[in-house]
Amino acid sequence: MATGDEDLAREAALGDRAAFAVLVDRHYEAIFRLAWRLLGSRADAEDVAQDVCVALPAKLRRFEARARFTTWLHRVTLNAVRDHLRRRATRQRAAEGWGEVELMRSAEAAETRAALGWLATAMSALPEDQRETAALVLGEELSHAEAGAVLGISAGTVSWRMSAIRTALRAMAAAEEEGI
Amino acid sequence: MSDELDRLQNALRDAPPAPAPQARAQALAAAMAAFDAEAEKNPTGTQAADARLRSKKTRPHWAARLFGGLQMPSLTLKSTLLGGASLAVLALGVVIVQDPDLLDPQPKPITVPTSQPAELTDTRPRTDMAEERTADPVVGQIVTRSEDASTQSPPSDSDAENATAPADPRPAETLRDAPLQEAPVPAAPAPMASELAPSDAPMRQQLSGLERVQPMMRQPGDTRRATRELGLLAPTPPGIVAPDAAPQDAPIIAPPDRDRFETKPDNPVKLVAEEPVSTFSIDVDTASYAWMRRSLNQGQMPDPDAVRIEELVNYFSYAYPAPETRETPFETSVSVMPSPWNADRKLLHIGIQGYELSDDARPDANLVFLIDVSGSMQAADKLPLLVNAFRLLLSELRPTDEVAIVTYAGGAGVALEPTPAAEADRILAVLERLQAGGGTRGEAGLHEAYALAEAMMAEGEITRVLLATDGDFNLGLSSDEALTALIEEKRETGVFLSVLGFGEGNYNDALMQRLAQNGNGIAAYIDSLMEARKVLVEGVTGALFPIAKDVKIQIEFNPATIAEYRLIGYETRALNREDFNDDSVDAGEIGAGHSVTAIYEITPVDSPARATDPLRYAQPDSAPQRAPESAPQTAPAAADTSDEYAFLKLRYKLPDAEESVLITRPVTPADETASAEARFAAAVAGFGQLLKGGRYLGDWSYADARALARANLGNDPFGHRAEFLRLLALAETLDR
Numbered sequence: 001m002a003t004g005d006e007d008l009a010r011e012a013a014l015g016d017r018a019a020f021a022v023l024v025d026r027h028y029e030a031i032f033r034l035a036w037r038l039l040g041s042r043a044d045a046e047d048v049a050q051d052v053c054v055a056l057p058a059k060l061r062r063f064e065a066r067a068r069f070t071t072w073l074h075r076v077t078l079n080a081v082r083d084h085l086r087r088r089a090t091r092q093r094a095a096e097g098w099g100e101v102e103l104m105r106s107a108e109a110a111e112t113r114a115a116l117g118w119l120a121t122a123m124s125a126l127p128e129d130q131r132e133t134a135a136l137v138l139g140e141e142l143s144h145a146e147a148g149a150v151l152g153i154s155a156g157t158v159s160w161r162m163s164a165i166r167t168a169l170r171a172m173a174a175a176e177e178e179g180i
Numbered sequence: 181m182s183d184e185l186d187r188l189q190n191a192l193r194d195a196p197p198a199p200a201p202q203a204r205a206q207a208l209a210a211a212m213a214a215f216d217a218e219a220e221k222n223p224t225g226t227q228a229a230d231a232r233l234r235s236k237k238t239r240p241h242w243a244a245r246l247f248g249g250l251q252m253p254s255l256t257l258k259s260t261l262l263g264g265a266s267l268a269v270l271a272l273g274v275v276i277v278q279d280p281d282l283l284d285p286q287p288k289p290i291t292v293p294t295s296q297p298a299e300l301t302d303t304r305p306r307t308d309m310a311e312e313r314t315a316d317p318v319v320g321q322i323v324t325r326s327e328d329a330s331t332q333s334p335p336s337d338s339d340a341e342n343a344t345a346p347a348d349p350r351p352a353e354t355l356r357d358a359p360l361q362e363a364p365v366p367a368a369p370a371p372m373a374s375e376l377a378p379s380d381a382p383m384r385q386q387l388s389g390l391e392r393v394q395p396m397m398r399q400p401g402d403t404r405r406a407t408r409e410l411g412l413l414a415p416t417p418p419g420i421v422a423p424d425a426a427p428q429d430a431p432i433i434a435p436p437d438r439d440r441f442e443t444k445p446d447n448p449v450k451l452v453a454e455e456p457v458s459t460f461s462i463d464v465d466t467a468s469y470a471w472m473r474r475s476l477n478q479g480q481m482p483d484p485d486a487v488r489i490e491e492l493v494n495y496f497s498y499a500y501p502a503p504e505t506r507e508t509p510f511e512t513s514v515s516v517m518p519s520p521w522n523a524d525r526k527l528l529h530i531g532i533q534g535y536e537l538s539d540d541a542r543p544d545a546n547l548v549f550l551i552d553v554s555g556s557m558q559a560a561d562k563l564p565l566l567v568n569a570f571r572l573l574l575s576e577l578r579p580t581d582e583v584a585i586v587t588y589a590g591g592a593g594v595a596l597e598p599t600p601a602a603e604a605d606r607i608l609a610v611l612e613r614l615q616a617g618g619g620t621r622g623e624a625g626l627h628e629a630y631a632l633a634e635a636m637m638a639e640g641e642i643t644r645v646l647l648a649t650d651g652d653f654n655l656g657l658s659s660d661e662a663l664t665a666l667i668e669e670k671r672e673t674g675v676f677l678s679v680l681g682f683g684e685g686n687y688n689d690a691l692m693q694r695l696a697q698n699g700n701g702i703a704a705y706i707d708s709l710m711e712a713r714k715v716l717v718e719g720v721t722g723a724l725f726p727i728a729k730d731v732k733i734q735i736e737f738n739p740a741t742i743a744e745y746r747l748i749g750y751e752t753r754a755l756n757r758e759d760f761n762d763d764s765v766d767a768g769e770i771g772a773g774h775s776v777t778a779i780y781e782i783t784p785v786d787s788p789a790r791a792t793d794p795l796r797y798a799q800p801d802s803a804p805q806r807a808p809e810s811a812p813q814t815a816p817a818a819a820d821t822s823d824e825y826a827f828l829k830l831r832y833k834l835p836d837a838e839e840s841v842l843i844t845r846p847v848t849p850a851d852e853t854a855s856a857e858a859r860f861a862a863a864v865a866g867f868g869q870l871l872k873g874g875r876y877l878g879d880w881s882y883a884d885a886r887a888l889a890r891a892n893l894g895n896d897p898f899g900h901r902a903e904f905l906r907l908l909a910l911a912e913t914l915d916r
Contacts, residue, residue, distance in 0.1 A: 036195070037195070049199070054213075122188055128618050134192060138189035
């Protein structure tokens with residue numbers, strides 16, 4: 001059996017069960033981790049990861065082997081996260097992941113807030129598109145071009161977003177210092 | 181890379197925890213099951229793959245063997261149908277699980293493998309699915325609404341998109357329940373954000389019915405989400421789990437309802453002998469009326485918890501006598517009349533009328549529109565309506581008033597610097613450019629709004645933040661308490677806050693009420709442009725200009741004449757007896773032109789309708805005790821008070837004052853008149869009580885309410901009372 005991702009994907013699309021099994025097994029963790037970076041919650045990341053895995057057989061049929069599999073998989077995962085958030089936005093008050101409201105309304109808010117840490121603060125402060133960009137460029141460590149390919153935007157736009165993120169983080173740091 | 185980005189990178193890179201083995205195993209198992217299902221029913225894909233195979237030079241051996249070995253269903257009609265049937269079952273299963281029950285109206289499940297073409301195009305038939313926003317989710321209703329994913333998703337590669345099985349419309353329709361009525365919706369039902377009907381008591385039965393269906397149909401992949409979310413477990417919130425935190429599921433935090441109302445038991449009958457003093461804060465909010473109207477217009481009786489009788493009664497303006505001068509900001513009228521629903525009881529009706537500000541007499545207004553533009557605001561009855569509402573308000577402002585606009589979504593920003601209302605075009609241009617999208621960083625928005633408001637403040641002018649939201653406040657890391665503390669602090673510096681609520685599904689009524697009260701403002705629910713007009717045009721001076729704040733009412737009943745009393749409404753406004761004289765206790769505010777009505781049902785001592793027996797061992801006092809501070813305003817102590825029914829006290833503060841002023845008057849048999857206005861108010865109060873169960877009404881009915889209201893319709897320049905009659909008729913029908 002061919003071992004490269006693109007080959008496995010092609011074969012899985014053709015009906016090779018074993019190839020598919022290897023592929024999913026190999027990439028589950030990556031899917032989960034990207035979902036986690038975008039959502040900030042284990043439960044949500046697990047949900048999305050499962051969604052993606054279950055959707056893969058059908059999606060693989062449309063995967064064109066000349067594209068890079070990981071880029072394609074990033075995109076699939078990203079879209080799954082967006083769908084998840086949209087669905088959940090209609091269910092709970094928190095329209096975004098890195099959920100602020102539900103947790104904050106709980107009795108344990110004070111303790112949890114302490115546990116949240118800087119990362120949650122930062123991610124929840126960013127608008128959705130910057131958060132996605134951060135997850136891909138900083139979390140997945142993609143190049144701006146690769147991230148652009150996943151997001152469907154140009155590398156230049158990615159760069160612009162990264163600088164916007166930097167500005168936002170600086171503002172956050174300044175606000176932190178002022179004790180806001 | 182800079183320090184900040186470094187820090188974020190390190191955090192993002194290292195933060196994700198290892199996947200849980202159980203979740204992983206479950207996901208993989210589900211994936212394989214999906215793969216098998218896909219293989220079974222997809223001859224097309226295989227045929228195309230076949231062609232691809234043939235065209236490729238590199239054709240692995242094992243693939244050929246597999247290809248030959250697989251049971252490739254031939255493309256006969258029968259096999260296609262079989263495949264189609266199983267697809268429909270799959271789709272049905274998934275749709276039931278995911279789709280038009282309360283929690284997940286989106287019929288585009290990512291978990292359904294389908295053999296349908298990938299693209300979700302705009303030509304997909306939508307109407308048969310009634311995906312339009314016909315019946316908006318109302319408390320107590322299941323709603324089907326779906327989302328046009330192709331317009332919702334940001335542009336992304338089409339080949340990574342998933343499809344919706346065309347089988348969706350059918351199951352969606354069977355799941356939708358009959359009671360849904362199509363309500364006229366002001367805006368076109370363009371594709372918009374999915375919204376949810378909150379779960380609710382009436383809905384729970386339906387939910388449980390759905391639940392029973394699901395386990396048969398559910399795909400393994402959906403079990404996770406379904407079990408967690410559908411069974412009325414609180415949906416797992418998007419918990420932020422610290423990287424080393426253990427629990428898989430975040431703690432159950434929020435109740436399944438998303439429209440939130442404070443629940444208070446109805447005021448009971450109280451004994452004068454035991455509790456002669458009743459104290460409460462006035463309330464001029466009208467949100468409950470609009471919410472009730474919306475429910476009824478959608479064919480559903482409103483949730484009793486959502487009905488605040490005082491807000492129904494106070495929705496209307498009454499022809500109460502107005503104050504002569506501005507020194508005393510309002511005039512109080514009192515009357516006693518027979519209770520419409522119980523001949524042996526009476527109603528004590530208290531009307532307070534604030535003075536009206538004419539357009540020239542009013543101070544300049546500095547307004548900051550603080551507008552929620554998060555993704556959930558996308559619906560037609562939210563942001564677009566909000567923009568129109570503010571347009572109406574704009575037309576009521578004077579050229580010297582100033583307007584600024586702050587929006588908040590994922591971030592917060594000043595959309596318009598303070599601008600004189602004379603430059604209406606500029607203001608309108610900004611309003612019309614508003615788009616919904618992103619998260620909801622309400623706290624940042626509030627800070628910005630207050631900062632702007634403080635910059636706009638000036639002596640002799642009124643400065644107010646008008647918060648317009650669907651309730652999804654989502655205030656960053658602050659709790660509700662921190663939020664209200666902020667608003668109170670700002671109020672002290674002279675910036676008031678009013679809250680305008682829009683839409684359903686996110687409506688956090690309890691929070692809105694609290695914010696408005698703390699901000700010395702009103703909370704209104706804008707369900708239509710007409711309501712916007714009522715609140716922001718007809719009632720503009722009331723909405724913007726306070727004439728008295730912290731207004732409290734205290735009544736002491738005379739046990740010699742009255743045995744029992746029951747305050748109708750104001751359950752959420754109750755105050756302790758000692759709060760009345762405590763100026764630090766916050767209470768409601770009256771805006772210019774507002775009137776406030778409070779109604780007690782009272783049982784005279786000699787009435788056969790007394791719910792309780794007289795005490796055997798205690799003698800009723802012949803002269804009631806009275807608190808000392810009432811002395812200056814009353815007749816000399818020698819006067820006979822034995823036939824008074826009650827003693828009414830009212831405290832208020834002028835808008836800039838710190839100390840309250842006291843007004844008192846006795847309630848005597850001489851007040852036993854009944855104006856048509858008081859009777860109309862009684863009809864509304866009766867209606868409110870019927871909506872909440874009518875426990876004290878005997879067999880008084882909606883028809884009786886209607887008759888009473890119609891007989892006392894009075895002056896109705898804007899048709900609000902006529903509308904009330906229609907709502908009564910509607911309630912009567914729905915309640916059968």
